[in-house]
Amino acid sequence: MTEQPQLSFFARLWLAFLCFWRVLASRPFAQAVYPLSQGYDAGTLGRPALPKEEPKPALPPEREHASALVLLSMLQREGRLIDFLQENVAGFPDADVGAAARIVHEGCRKVVQQYLGLKPVLPQGEGAAVTVPAGFDAQRIRLTGNVAGQPPYSGALKHHGWVATEVKFPTVSPALDPRVVAPAEVELA
C-alpha cells in the first residue's frame, strides 16, 4: 500500500463536505465509496483489499501439465523413449533390445543431464552405516525395516536417493500444442 497522507481535522471536514455532495451527485462515486463504508462496518478497513478471485478458466489438462509433455517430447527427440516404450519387446532377442537401449540410454541421459542437476540425497555409499538425526526430512529419507523407537536412528543405506538440485527446463512457445510429443515425418521425394 502506498503511504496515506496524515489528514488534519480541517482537511477531514473539507473531505466530508466534498464526499457528501459527491455521493449525492455522482452514482459512480457512490458506488466507489460503498465498499469502503461496508468495510468500515465490518472492521476490515485499512487491510489491503483482496483482489477479487477471478474464477480462472480451468486449463485443459494438456496445458496444465504442458511441461510434463514437453519433457516427454525431449526424451523422445533425443532418446526415442516413447518409441521404445510403445514397442512390444517380447518378440526381440536381448541383443536387439540391448542395442536399442543404448540409444535410449544415451539420449535420455543427455536430456536429464542438460535440464536437471541430479545428485544423491545422502552422500554416503550404499551399504554404509548412516545415522538419521532427530527432525529429519521424511520426504528425503524413507525409513524401512524395523521402524520403532525415537530418532536418532542408525541403519544401513540401501538406496542413496536422488534429488534435483537444479531445474532448467527451456521455455516452450505457447503457440505450440503440447500434445504433439513427436510429429509424423513425411519425406518428400
Added chain:
Amino acid sequence: MARYAIGIDLGTTHSAVSYFNLEEGKPRGSAQSMLPIAQLTAPGTVEARTLLPSFLYLPSEQEFPAGSLGLPWKADATTLVGELARTHGAKVPTRLVSSAKSWLSHPGVDRRSAMLPWQAPPEVQRVSPLEASARYLRHLREAWDHTFARTREEAGNSLAQQDVIITVPASFDPAARELTLEAAQAAGIPNITLLEEPQAALYAWLEAQGEGFRKRVKPGEVILVVDVGGGTSDFSVITVRERGGEVELVRVAVGDHILLGGDNMDLALAHTLNQRLAAEGKKLDPWQFNALTYGSRQAKETLYGDPTLARVPIAIPGRGSSLIGGTLRTELSREELEKLLTDGFFPVSPMTELPRTARRTGLAQMALPYAQDPGVTRHLAAFLTRQAQALASSPDSPVDVRSKSFLHPTAVLFNGGVFKAGPLKARVMEVLNGWLTADGGAPAKELEGADLDLSVARGAAYYGWVRQGHGLRIRGGTARAYYVGVETAMPAVPGMEPPVKALCVAPFGMEEGTQADVPPQEFGLVTGEPTQFRFFASSVRRDDKVGNMIDDVAGREELEELAPIETTLPGQPQPYGDLTPVNLQAAVTEVGTLELRCLEKNGTGRWKLELNVRMKE
C-alpha cells in the same frame, strides 16, 4: 568508451562469444565470461548454449507451425540459425547452409553472390557466403543485446558500442578478411578488429597462466600452435624474445589454408563403418548416415578417453517408430580407430615426406577445395621445412635456424576440439619429437591447460584488454608479403603469353595502422574503365622490400596467386584512351585488413583498389 571487449570466434562449424569487463580489468576465472547464446533447439523451444552451431536453415513457408521459430528478440523470425538449423537441416540438406566460412575464403567463387545452399531447389531464396556469415554475427549480436542491453538504462552495454574482436584463420587471405569485416558491418557491429585464431588461442593460454607464464615460457622459446578446428587446420609459430629487458612475443610464421578438420575425421570413420554395413547388406539412408557419423564421434571419444576398451558398440536407430526392430548395430574397434584416425590423419611420417597434391581440374573449382592429403603431420612437416628455408635466407630472422633442416619448436599449444582426444596430442608430440631428435634438437614440450573449444573466443576477448596496454602483446604484422602482377613489354608473339613480373607492394610483417612506401613503378590507368591487376602473396619471402620485382611469376612455388584486384578511375572514358599515371600503395588498417590504393602521380587523386572476391576464370 567501450565497457567490454568481446571476442567472437566465428567458426566453420561452431561460434562462441566471450567477454572481458574492461572496467574491472582483471583476468577472469576459467569458467567465466562466455555468453549463453539463446537459440532454437526444437520448434518453439529456445535454449541458451555456449556454442552456436554455424548453420543456417532456410525453411519453406508451411514447414513449421506459425510462431514456432520466434526468438526472444524476434517473434516473427522466418529463418533459423543454430542447433535446430543443424539437427533439422540434416534431414533437409537442400535448405541447409553449412561451412559458410570455408566458402567465404574460397577464391574460386563469387563470395557476394547468393549461391548457398549449393543444391537448393529453385524456390529457395539462396544467400551468399557473406550474407550467411552476417546472419550468424547478427544472431550473436542480438543474443548479446537481449542478455545485457535489454532496458534503456543498459543501452550502453549494447554490442555495437563495445570493442569487438572477431577471429579469422591465420591463413585467411586479404579478401576473406575484408569480407569478414563486411559481414560484421552488415550485422550491425561497427567497431571490430580481426585477430588470428592461433594467436587468440595463445592469448587465452596467457590469461589462464597469469604471471606464472614466465616460469613456463622463457626467451628463446619457439611456440608452435596447432589448431585443428571443425573444418580447417591452421599452424602458427610464435617466438618469445627479450628486447631491451622486456619480454616480447613475435609471431614468426603462419601456414597455408588447409581445409581439413575434425569433421573430415568423423566422416572418415562413418564411411568405413558404412562400407562394412553395406557389405552385410544393410543400406543406410542419409539420415541414418548422419546418426552413424554422430555415433562414430561418440565412439571415438569413448575409445580415446578410456585406453582399456578394445571396442565400442554403435547403435544406429531407424527412422520409423519401431526402435528395437529398426536399429542397426555395428562397432568401432580400437584397431580401426588407430588405423583410420591416428595413422590416417596423424601418420608417423619422416620430415622429408611432403603432402600429396593432386592436380585440380577446372571443374573441381566449384566445390570447396578440400585438402588432398589428410595427413596433418605431413602438412606440418611441409610448413616447418618451408619456413626454416625462408628464415635461413633472412638476415633478420627472429628464430635461429642455422644448421637445422626445419624450424624447431620448443613448445606446442594445441587448439580445437579434435585434440580432446589425448592420444592425438600424444601422436603429434611423438612425431614432432621424432623429427627433432633426428635433426639433433631437444624435444618440445606441450603447453597444457588450454580449453580446446572456447579458448579462441576467450583469447580474443582478452586481447581487447591487452590492446589497451596490459599484459603481453603478440607482434608480427602481416604474415605474408603482397605483390601485383606487371606485364613485361615485349613484342607480341602468337601463342605466347608475355611473362608477368611481381612487384612487391606490401612487405612481410607490416603492423596494423601502418602504410608501406610507394614503389617507384608507375602504371597507366584508363579513365572510366575498370583496370585489373593480378595479385600475389608469399608467406616465405620475408625480406622483399616495397618496389622489389620478381621476374616471371610462372612456376614459382613461393608465390600464391590470389583473386585479382580491380579499380575504376572516375571520369568519362577518353576517346584516345588517355592514361593517368599512378603509383600503388598498400596499408594495413587498424582493423587488420589490407588496403591497396592508387595515388595519382603529380596529383592529389587517390582511389581504393577493390580486392576482388572472385578468381579470374
